[in-house]
Amino acid sequence: MILFYGMLIYSALREMPRYIKRKDWRGGGIFAFFWLTALAISIYMSLGFKRPLLNRIIYNFIKEMFPFITKLS
């Protein structure tokens, strides 16, 4: 996990001054959005919680919507 923190910190140190210099607030905003999301997930994962299992959710949902799949595959 420390690798991901490193990557995020590196990207922030690298990009934030450039955004401020360019006064590109819109780009900075979207950058910050991704950055914070990634940071949140990293923290969540490094705290050792159970993983959210995104595709499992999609899988269960679609399986319930279309029950014929099980027969076909």
Add this chain to the structure above:
Amino acid sequence: MFSLLFKKLKFLQSLISKPEAPSSPREDPLTGNLVKDLAAFRKQVGDSPDIVVREFNISHNISAAVIFIDGLVLDPLVNQHIMHPLTQLNEHDVVYKKGRDLFDSLKNKLLPVGSIREESSLTKTIERVFTGATAILIDGSKKAILTYIPGWERRSISEPDSEIVVKGPREGFVETLRTNTALLRRKIGHPGLTFETLVIGQRTRTEVTIAYLNGVAHPKLVQEVKRRLERIKTDGILNAGYIEQYIEDAPFSPFMTVGYTERPDVAAARILEGRVAILTEGTPVVNTVPFLFVESFQSPDDYTFRPYFTTLTRWFRYIAFAGSVLSPGMFVALTTFHQELLPTPLLISMAAAMEGTPLPAVGEALVMGLIFEILREAGIRLPKAVGQAVSIVGALVIGEAAVQAGFIGAPVVIVVAFTAISSFAVPKQFDVGALLRVVITILAGLFGLYGILIFLIITFTHLVSLRSFGIPYLSPISPLMPKDLKDVLVRAPAWAMVTRPESLDISDPVRQEFDLMPGPENDKKNQKN
């Protein structure tokens, strides 16, 4: 800890950001009054013992002076061709009394010297004198006569040590720019060969000449080279290596994007392909741009031997380069991560050989690599006789004894020896090879083949993204130019290389006629019919 470093960096930057005010050359015209001019001259250059100012009279009444730097001119010839005619004039010979007429007659009639030029500025005159000219100042004339009878000590043309060929010319560039341009002229007789000269370095005033073939080299390329050279504002250029660093495309890349050669035939071949050569005064190395990655694997001998053989050797060079970069890393990865990939008998004998060695395989590979690099460095810098002793001691003592004592496994020594030898097979890239090798070995020790592969992908992406003077570094492989592979994957016979490299984007792509395949006359006729 970091803040301290930052402060240091900031301080360093503040030093750099105050560039020295360049001493703007004042235009200092010659007055025509010899006494005054000489005084001004002395004031500017001081009183160095090597500056010779010889004052004399032309036929009693006209005073004149000859100025040159002792050691830069050929004394006997100056005496014979300049001093002698001038001092031996008598009144009757001086038809024209003074001023302009005298000047012209001197220049046109009396001085038996080939290279002559006029100069009206004192500063320029000084500059030229300092680069080897002999100046003649005449009282009453606002211009100085500059003659060139250079005569400093120069090295004779000899075979370059770094690029030795078996079958080809033995001459190499020397430190004198004029000799080098002459060497190029002798190779390329076409008037299209153009030299353009710039002076770079505020203190060293180094003459830098670019050479290209007009009509073949792309004008934009020439323009770009000139632009980058003119950008250089520094105090001194002592070596072509300095120029390389100022004009290259990717200064942070470990790969060089400016080529170099010591051989006039190689330089001429590159110029013929549409490249631009940069000749620097004082260096026997000529830079050529743009430089492509594949050029590192070409050798002048490739074009003198039979095509099949050279194709083979060229492939050996590719393999050697890959081997020099990869083999320690692969060794580490295979012996510590992926033992299943080794054939069983090999694995068993390797296991037997490495039984009981104290270091892990990564450590062994790194240590042996380090020892090899040290030996190489020591061997280069030491005098030749001692160098041999070093290599013997290194090979025998460190290699043999370490294995005997069980410090190092024999396979590591074999791998490092193979790496060492193969790294010399591609001399142009061996610096990059050494660098990549270390990184790959460490990564192999951490992540095995996966680490190696990830690093190779990154390196490859980097190579692809490089450009040398606008030309993609990896062309003609990527972007793929199938026509140019005739000199990459194979070495086509000379008569088959009809076009110049497409990847260089040159004005005149056709090198020769199509129908040049040799053969008996009759056969050719039959083929046509």
Add this chain to the structure above:
Amino acid sequence: MNRNRLILIFGYFLLNLVFGTGCWDSRELDELAIISGIGVDKEGDKFNLSFQIINPTGLKGGEGGGNQGSGGGGTETFVVAQSTGRTIFDAVENVRNQIERIPFFSHNEVIVLGRQLAEEGIYPGVDFFLRSPQPRPTQWVLIGSEKAGDILRPKAEMEDTSARALKLLVDFGRQSWVPAINLEEVNAAMTQKRGAYLIPIVRVQGDKGKLFLDGSAAVMKRDKMVGEVNPGESRGLKWMKGEIRNAVVVSELPNQQGLVSTRIFLNRGSIKVNLTPEGIPRVNVYVYVEGEIEDMSGKFNLTSTPGMDLVKKQVALAIKKEIQSAFQKARSLNADFINIGRILYQNHPQVWEDMEHKWDEIFPEIRAHVTVGVSIWRVGEVSKPAISE
């Protein structure tokens, strides 16, 4: 300046990466116990594993004139470790109590399955080797005549390990009479619901424990051993599949004229399944062989076309006999190791669908028609025996 700062920080993390983390998967060569042969036995409800582990120090002494002399020739080239466990992997982990190195399976050459395991079902014995990424799928699978552990124990005379010797025996034998099968093929064969397959049996002979691979094989149905075939019968199967590369056919000439041995070096075979109008499958086997006469006992004169024809006929007869004996054995065991069911499925899927569930009744009824074509080119350097009249 910004760039410098970033490089510094990145370098700091790179250092962290190098020193702060480990090299999880790295195993030095001298930490490995390189296993060259595995024996799997079943004792009661427990598995008993025998590992033949290569001892590099022993090899070092034997190989190159001895390094420090300390290794010497006295060290064994391999050691055998045994362990028991409720599953295979359990036993693999248990062996680590005895050997100080990590067991390493990638260079395993053979897996020997004990007889009892074979009778009770081999799948639990091979699943670990199929599942783990280490063991190679191309290693040979054999069945021990007795306990697998006893087969791995004796020393090989010419090879470093007896497992290697066994592998070389299979490599050679599969050209002629051994129905060699590797791990991947065992797995594929086990998926056939109605089919059967052969796994060669290895025996130990004599006091010194000489390994012996004569071509007899265990007949397996799914993962259980149901019987045994003798060398001739297993070679009958190989003739049909066209797998013979080097074999000797000894045929008897009529009227006590002596024996002829023929070396077969080329063999093509095909099995066709047709349906009779009543819907009963009928097997047609076509075999073609090429060979040369190697030796002959008796006075038979070869220098005539009818003479050669006679020899060819006798060779064909001998091969036919072997093929028929294979069919005979398959019928008597009711084990379809010729894979007629599969051929039927491939060519007549609808018919197979009807027959599949009653295949055990149909199979013993199936008759085969065998055609053998023989071509003999060379007779050696003697055309007429010295003692012929």
Add this chain to the structure above:
Amino acid sequence: MKLEKGRIGLKGTVLIMIGYIYGSTAILSPGVGVGQDAWVAQTIGLGLALIVVWVNTLLLARFPGQTFIEINERVFGPYAGKFISLLFLWYIFHLGSIVLIDHLDFVRLMIIPLTPAEVVVFLGILPCIYAAYKGLEVIVRTGQVLVVFTLLYFGLITLFQVQSYDFANFKPFLVTPFPKLAWAGLTAASFPYLETVVFLMILPFLNQQNKVRVAVYLGLFFGGLVVIWSIMRLILVLGDTAVNYVYPSYYAVRIINIAELLNRFEILAAMNYIMIGFLKVTVLLYAAGLGWAQLCKCQDYRPLLLPLGALMALVSLNNFEHVVGNFEFTTQVYSIYALPFSAGLPFLVLVGAWVRGLPGKVKNK
């Protein structure tokens, strides 16, 4: 203002399309579920895809030189357009994370089993971010060499496997019941072929805009051929047992053993899977980064790549709880999940453009 200044050539585009399609099918080998008819299912899938991408080519022909995000905004206005773009970007992003974990799971299971997933994924995303950072031209130029290597590897393996080909494995031909086959075909269409919808973000930078259709069809067709041949090869070598393995194509390479001399080729296979996975993830990451930047009208897409790449890697770690979940997802529900994005969105936009008569008076511009 153009975010991407690079222009790419036809040859390179077709080549990376081939690599992209071959991408994760190299590892997972879809459609093996229908036994020896898997290649038929693949062919059906390719056929379906060839029809469906017609929509994409029409769309690109209507709006030459504009990416899908820009087209959306033109067709549906700022709000609805942005919403559709968001759906599209989510799909690309999620697909990237799936592909990433598909390939790195392979590395993790087969090559370095004890190394933590985080490290493997981190290392895996690094070259992708680097290449995406260098821009489209570099991606294509790197990719085309990798694809050429892949094709060479492909030929080599085909050659080496010849001895274990068993043509009887194809028989019996077409015994799978039709609904099952059709479903497998649909899965095949959406698994490798329709994932090329991401090229709606890349093809606008083709230097010959009139050749877009050629590029799409050539890439799809040859990519399909490669995939179909790889599946056929798998059936030839492994037969029905292919379903028994987690990574059948890797297994098929492992059993190559020619004269005890030419064996242990799995190193080539593994290298190939990593390289081709790198290519696919890079394309997806690049498209996602460029798409977000265009969506939000940023001045530069490159700064977004690092956090986006990190996010992609983190999401990929949170996709499944185990390998089985991955297989279930890919083989069972992926096609239903993906089709609305990969076929539905372009179709919707095309219909929207057609109804609104866009682009109406482009010529005045």
